[in-house]
Amino acid sequence: MIMTSGNAHGQQVEQEAVLEPIVISAPLRREADIATATSSVTVIDEAEIRASAASDLASLLRSYPGVSIATFGGFGSNAEVTLRGVSPTQTLVLINGVRASSATSGTTSIFNVPLESISRIEIANGAHSAQYGSDAIGGVINIITKDGSGCPDGKDHCSTVTVGVEHPWGASGRVETRGKTEGGLNYGFGITGRGTRGYDFTGPTSWGHEPDDDGFRQGSFDLRLSQDFDWGRLYADGFYARGMSEFDAFPDSNEARTVTFAGKVGAQINHTNDWFSRIEVSNAIDDARNHRDGVPGHEDYRTVRSGVLLTTQKTLKTDLAEHVFSGGVEAYREQIDTNVVSYAVEDRTLAGIFGQYALSMGSFNVDAGLRHDYNEQFGEATTYNLGARYELMEGLSARASFGTGFRAPTFNDLYYPGWSNPNLLPERSKSVEAGLAWQIDPDTSLDVAVYRTWISEAIALDASYLPYNIGSARISGIEATMSHRINESWTVNGSLDLRQPRDEDTGNDIPNRERFKGSIGAVYTPTESLTLTANLLYVASRYIDASNTRKLPDFVTMDFAATYDVDEQSQWKLAVLNAFDEDYSTREGFRAPGRTISLSVSRQF
Structure with missing residues (x-):
């Protein structure tokens, strides 16, 4: 069900009247209690993921407030994720806090991150460039893989084996080990594999159509380690996935x-009880190779991003308030390599310095941030944010925030031969939000947010498909979620997402942007061992051309899931996505998955 704690939304499977404090890191780039957040934040925990009918990251995210998903087929196809109606390149996606996007396309291969490896997802809606720099105009999605926590009944160590089958025909499996030691070691690692025959992603009238099934094969490995010491902590996170996708598109590749x-890898040094510093070194790779059997050659696009981050945080407490000062510097190098074309520039350095301040004084909270970025291609950018939250009465809080953002043009925007513009300016934005979070009683919660984002120097394509900076765009919206526990067995939830993505130069809606969606869900636990979930999602039509003359039709999907605990160590799960086999598309010319049935069993040791 959709629950709110402060402004956290999530499908809470366990029926608890009192929620433990939820610690988040994505909005302010530091750990904080979600009850003091001044902007909208969604937290999806491991229990939600396990109980949902979702089979991949795209199908999980699509029901959450502010999130829009457009897929170019089923498993293994490209999937664009956006927040609050901005473009995919204006939404920052992180894996364990590390940028994982392509520097040429500007998007992240979320289809290559299996759900089985994820312990938590944080979605911070609204501008967060003051914390993260470029790309966080619509918000930030931080995907966090599994660590040593999560073993049931307070166990220090556990291993789990999961195998499953699905229709259209496919299979999946995962082996993972997690645990903690008395000496302060926290560890979690897992191996995941999946293969599916798939279906035909395109229709007979689609460009590049091939009448065959488009399958997907994938293997991945994830690792998280940390060791506590008297002076601080050492830690390391790693995620690697290799997928092989089939598709219909080009004569020389499918x-x-x-x-x-x-x-x-990183280290935290605790200077005092209320002051610590961190240093992190990161690396990310996005590597795509397109080819076709029987056709010589292949097309490679590779991004390597290497970076370093230094931060420090100091907490001061007075009789009336708590003050948190934090700041840092980061720099990273982006390099691209391709055998398709010759880019005029193939690497660039980006650097930023930022500072933040947070005040907590009883029922009143404030946070503020300022950041200055340097990009050797287009120059400098300064962004900031300011937010406040006030508890009007017990259980009812009001919040408001304002933030600015920017997005640096990608290498494709600037240098792709024949289809680029080296004179592009960075896109810039201003966003404002106001919201209410109301815990009406222990069983009922409501969260409402209204927002508006202005984007200037937005990058669009002219009639010759050359990118250029247009005047401005304005996106206005309302998000609302509600959850109610009827009794110990039944919980119902619902959400609404209404927005107007307007091109202010033409007065038309921006194409390929969701305008309305709504969901209704229910969780039924007739026994301690059995949990049944159902979720209905409605997505309204959206324009697919700049002149607003053509639309993709609206659609309704229904998903079901059942989990059954055979004993304390074994669990069965049956899930049905798109149970009524709705024929729909989220991208013109590409068919979304039809009815998908999966059955899996997990055994813990």
Whole structure:
């Protein structure tokens, strides 16, 4: 069900009247209690993921407030994720806090991150460039893989084996080990594999159509380690995935091999009880190779991003308030390599310095941030944010925030031969939000947010498909979620997402942007061992051309899932996505998955 704690939304499977404090890191780039957040934040935990009917990251995210998903087929196809109606390149996606996007396309291969490896997802809606720099105009999605926590009944160590089958025919499996030691070691690692025959992603009238099934094969490895010491902590995170996708598109390629890697090593030094510093070194790779059997050659696009981050945080407490000062510097190098074309520039250095301040004084909270970025291609950018939250009465809080953002043009925007513009300016934005979070009673919660984002120097394509900076765009919207526990067995939830993505130069809606969606869900636990979930999602039509003369039709999908605990160590799960086999598309010319049935069993040791 959709629950709110402060402004956290999530499908809470366990029926608890009192929620433990939820610690988040994505909005302010530091750990903080979600109850003091001044902007909208969604937290999806491991229990939600396990209980949902979702089979991949795209199908999981699509029901959450502010999130829009457009897929170019089923498993293994490209999937664009956006927040609050901005473009995919204006939404920052992180894996364990590391940028994992392509520097040529500007998007992240979320299809290559299996759900089985994820312990938590944080979605911070609204501008967060003051914390993260470029790309966070619509918000930030931080995908966090599994660590040593999560073993049931307070166990220090556990291993789990999961195998499953699905229709259209496919299979998946995962082996993972997690644990903690008395000496302060926290560890989690897992191996995941999946293969599916798929279906035909395109229709007979689609460009590049081939009448065959488009399958997907993938293997991945994830690792998280940390060791506590008297002086602080050492830690390392790593995620690697290699997928092989089939698709319909080009005469010389119909298969893509995609490698996704995001890793970092770091150290935290505790200077005093209320002051610490961190240093992190990170590396990320996005590597795509397109080819076709029987056709000589292949097309490679590779991004390597290496960076370093230094931060420090100091907390001061007075009789009336708590003050948190934090700041840092970061720099990273982006390099691209391709055998398709010759870019005029193939690497660039980006650097930023930022500072933040947070005040907590009883029922009143404030946070503020300022950041200055340097990009050797287009120059400098300064962004900031300011937010406040006030508890009007017990259980009812009001919040408001304002932030600015920017997005640096990608290498494709600037240098792709014949289809680029080296004189492009960075896109810039201003965003404002106001919201209410109301815990009406222990069983009922409501969260409402209204927002508006202005984007200037937005990058668009002219009649010759050359990118250029247009005047401005304005996106206005309302998000609302509600959850109610009827009794110990039944919980219902719902959400609404209404927005107007307007091109202010033409007065038309920006194409390929969701305008309305709504969901209704229910969780039924007739026994301690059995949990049944259902979720209905409605997505309204959206324009697919700049002149607003053509639309993709609206659609309704229904998903079901059942989990059954055979004993304390074994669990069965049956899930049905798109149970009524709705025929729909989220991108013109590409068919979304039809009815998908999966059955899996997990055994813990």
